[in-house]
Amino acid sequence: MKKLALIVIVLIVALVAPLFAQGSAEAASTGFAPSKDIDWIVTSSPGGGSDIYTRIISDIMTRLDVVAGQTFLVANKTDGGGEVGRLQVSRVNAGNLANHTLLTFNSGDLMPMVKNTANRLANFTPIAVMAVDKQLLYIGEYSKYKNFNAVLDAVAAGKQVVIAGSKGDDIATYEKMIGELGVNQNQIAFITNDSTSAAITSILGGHVDLVMSKPAAADQYVVAGKLTPVLALSKARFTGNLASAPTLSEVGDYDDVEVPVWRGVVGPKNMTAEAAAFWSDAFQAVSESNAWKDEYINKYKLVPEFRNYMEAQVYMAEFEADYLKSLGK
């Protein structure tokens, strides 16, 4: 009985709380330049990838002095796996607050949001896409298979192959890949880990056959010879020490599989077009700065790929539509 009451209370508060959590509306501004502190919401914990990305950008923006001397207040809202923070941003009322609210938004945020909640991209104003990332499959040092063809042969011979990877976009990439290969989830199985580093741990220990990772997370293991790339999940080969990995079309009679993992920024739906244009320019200035290349792109081995607010709108919407289709929604 007590538990039922508990559940009911949680439900009520969960429904009511967001109503209180927002600020109030006030007069809309004409033209746009930041006139107050900027709230920047990140839906993952401090120290994580999205958090670093946000803090580096806000830091560069302050240094470039493109925000009229205003301060960024970065807030980590991790409740509900980040869904609470996203919902709050999507519901900010029109007005000054809406124009001063930003949300770090990546493909890895969009997928669980669309999959598990009713919140959609349409409730946000896309501002920019800053960079993209792609996946590769790697084998470990003492792997049973030496290249991807050997993996496919083993599958054809009835053996089960296990891939370890992370959440979100890794799963989407995996599903697209087995779809293209025409095998089922038992022939090539996938283990979802909390993070790529956990997935790499399991292949270093020899517990799985393949690991899926983005270039940055696996880089030093490749340099140390502990991991070897065997398949590029991209439309073209990677460069540098990853150049040896063929794309899927080179391996056999398949199309290339690619699920671009992007890092972007959005604002609330009620952000004005002027404000969105202003922010888009500000992000463009960051993406063209040397600081961005040195402190982020090169360090985390991403592909710089800036899209302004209009291009980002199209790009993100397309991504969402594709993903919804793959979910059958």
Place this chain on the structure above:
Amino acid sequence: MENLQLLLDGFSVLFTLQNIGVTILGAVLGLIVGAMPGIGSLAGVALLLPLTFKFNPTTAIIMLGALYYSNMYGGAFSAILLNIPGDSPAVMTALDGYPMATQRKRPGQALLTSNMASFIGGTIGMIILTFMGPALADIGLKFGPAEMTALLLVAMTSIGWLVGENPTKGLLLTMLGILLASMGMDTLSGSPRYDFGSIYLLGGIPFTPFVIGVVGFAQVIKLMEERNKKTQVSIEKLTIKGSMLTLHDFKRLFFPAVRSGFMGTFVGVLPGAGATTAAFMGYAAQKSFKNEEPLGTGAIEGIAACEAANNGAAAGAFAPLLALGIPGSGTGAVLLGGLMMWGLNPGPLLFTNSPDFAWGLIASLFLANIVTLVIAWGVIPFLIKILSVPTKLMIPIITVVCVVGSYSTSNSMYGVLIMFLSGVMGYVLTKCEYQTAPVLLAFVLAPLLESNMRKAFIISQGSLDIFFQKPISLVFIIILIAIMVFPVVRPLLIRLGLMKRKAS
């Protein structure tokens, strides 16, 4: 002895005035933040990370190490004095620490025990780290999903040992803890479960507000009954002299601490196991050794066992972190992020590419361990004064701490709500003579157990054989069976005269 030489080189990097200064600063700040309920080591390291930006890379990394490490000390303080664990490993410390401080009226000794044990455990962990860090990391890798499942099953079963007089109630709360932990997102399938349509519950029940509620807030509600008692502990005992450990106390804490230090270091190396598992296993193991007082009533052995394991694990976790670039916990991940921000790439190449950094960091852990011990000894006489505050004043103070602490974990009122609900639940359960520790432990261990078990089943295509074919896992399964069968067989052994009856 090459490693020893390298460690000494590390110390030579360390011994500049500035570096020693930041180690002390890091240790003090880490201690304070660690002691604050709701902040804990993960948020503590993350919040203090920006402080290191002001220094050069080596100094910054040394400060980070000190911060991380001293955080582990701080968690025990509020657990012992207020029965509010500052972080999750301290749940175990509170079991004996709080009774020792209040019922046995030896708060100073309780804090000193936890400090000494932390020091011993940490030192053991660091020595092991120094001489066999990379080798240890490789052993950790051998623990795949099947091995971890078997190990965690042993840990889960031994929660039963903690329960004491009423196994039914203990079992009930263990299962409740597991179910509460299963709410939210299912990692392996990436789909929500038991979320009851709330987006707050999608992320599950946050641990820190939960533990503040079940232990701390429930405690305040109960304190109302005693609020007209003058203080929790009479004032004349609260002096430095009255807080010293006797030689006998030290003897009692030493062996449990050494044993747990080794065990904790090893658990800390395992992927994802972390300090909480270590503290818990250290405590559970201590149950099977001789204790002067029964565990759970304020026994020095109990405090020593879990605190030493906790700090051993904190040191042990550096082995996979530095040698493989694998963070064993959320805190480790933040630390890794901090190290990478300084251009240091923990991983297989670290010890060859940047030995000064790596050994400087390890050396700073040694220094932080000593510095924290000394500082903690210095503040204990002042800290225990908290217990001389009249109970009726403590009630609003602790209530505010509970509210503020639970808000701070995720900066939302949802944390306060969870704290409130779990507090009322904890109070009602305690009143009906339920021990609430199992619910917290199960809550921490269950997600680990479940994800490893399901990963193992994916690898084995649903076959149970995997647990018996791998030697490490087989050993744990045998231990598990022994633990389960023992209570049944014991009366038989006693009757046959093969075993002595345990005096209770």
Place this chain on the structure above:
Amino acid sequence: MSSVEQKDRKFGVKQYIPIAMIGISIAFIWMGFAKYGFWEDMKGPRPGFFPVIISFALLVASLLALVFSFKEKAPSWPLENWLVPLSVVVIMGTTFIIGLLPSVGLYVLVWLRWFEKCAWKTTITVFLIIMGIVIGAFVLWLGVPFPKGLILNLIAN
């Protein structure tokens, strides 16, 4: 909850706990099978697998606990104790209007001065210490953004 001492063998809170647990376990078992799936061939356990097994164990434990509960002494429930949770409810409520910090500050003052009947000196001292810790450590140092409440938000914007 009543503050009256309950007699043994009578139905009370000590029975409600196992009964609530029985309810939870049945709900979790049902949802586990119906919504989340238990086991699939080849793929092994599904999201409902682990919770369902645990729920069965909880069910057994609760039934046992229910049986044993009649042999236990009923606890007393002093009415006064509920003032603590009540004050947190009030704090949560007023937080939405005047913000968290003023709410806890007011609570400390009201509690000590009017409920505990402490002298003004004690009340103010405790008030200053606790607000000092909260503002000094949590707000200024760690930068925790406590909610400001409706009123302050109206003024600030």
